[in-house]
Amino acid sequence: MLNDIRWPTRALVAGFGLALGLIIGGPAFGTSGDTSDSTTAFALLFVGIAVELVVISAFPVWAGRAQRRFSAEVAAATDELAAGDVSPVPEIGRLVRARTERRHGWWLPVRGSGPAPSEIAVFVALGDEPPRRVAALVPPDLGFSQVRDVPAVLLVHPEHREAAVLDDRVTPDRLAEVEADPRWRTERLPSDRRVVGGYLPLGGALLLGIGTGLLIAALVLTLW
Structure with missing residues (x-):
């Protein structure tokens, strides 16, 4: 909880990137003028916004639960130290x-x-x-x-x-x-930088999320 939060942080950043890729990719790849493409592009835009909202809403919930669980663990360890059990x-x-x-x-x-x-x-x-x-x-x-x-x-x-x-x-x-x-x-x-694994991997997770979102948008508009 305190010394290694690399993967939860990277997953959060990648989630933001995925949503951003969908938001950008839908309008960017769906501008052919075809009505069905435009409809799908707007659908991807709204899906991206929905994913963004889910990520924004889920993070405080996850962080709050993790903090409560960790606080309970510290309290239990404190009780053991106070009682002389260890x-x-x-x-x-x-x-x-x-x-x-x-x-x-x-x-x-x-x-x-x-x-x-x-x-x-x-x-x-x-x-x-x-x-x-x-x-x-x-x-x-x-x-x-x-x-x-x-x-x-x-x-x-x-x-x-x-x-x-x-x-x-x-x-x-x-x-x-x-x-x-x-x-x-x-x-x-x-x-703070080291416990999240460094800022460069976070940037990589963001780019990976954006790239995945753009790829999904392109595939949906191509195959739909």
Whole structure:
């Protein structure tokens, strides 16, 4: 969910491209003057618009369900860490972003647990493994949704490697050490561009969708 969303993103972009190809291809290939061709061309135009609307409508639904499912997984992992059912893996982190989470509460080693709403904060985590993004449920009074790049120490779930707990036992000196860690400058850190697989493949997915839409339009107008 946090570190590899290449295929859902490419599928979305390809869907937009497919709709765009139908919208362009219908009128472009159906201008022979024949009435049946014109009717089919307009039908392709409206099909393209319908596909575009379906893609636009489906994406928020899919994204919302994925976020709710992931938040539930982070909450379950937090409960296991809080209960001591698993041994956490300490790692250092840096805040990427945070958003309000209204369905789940939070837990910190010192402050204990708190009710919903919380914030689900996304961090870049550095440890023995390659850098990756993890999420933690944190108290809303920390104001993480208003800041970026805040250093942190995280207690990562040993099995659910994208779930963690914020360690509030750390001292300011330790946070200063986290901030000064040279790996923030030398490691290949996950970014929004990298988790979607890069912008060039997205452009390729868009062109593939457009080409497919144009091909479908041409075949329909030729064979209809």
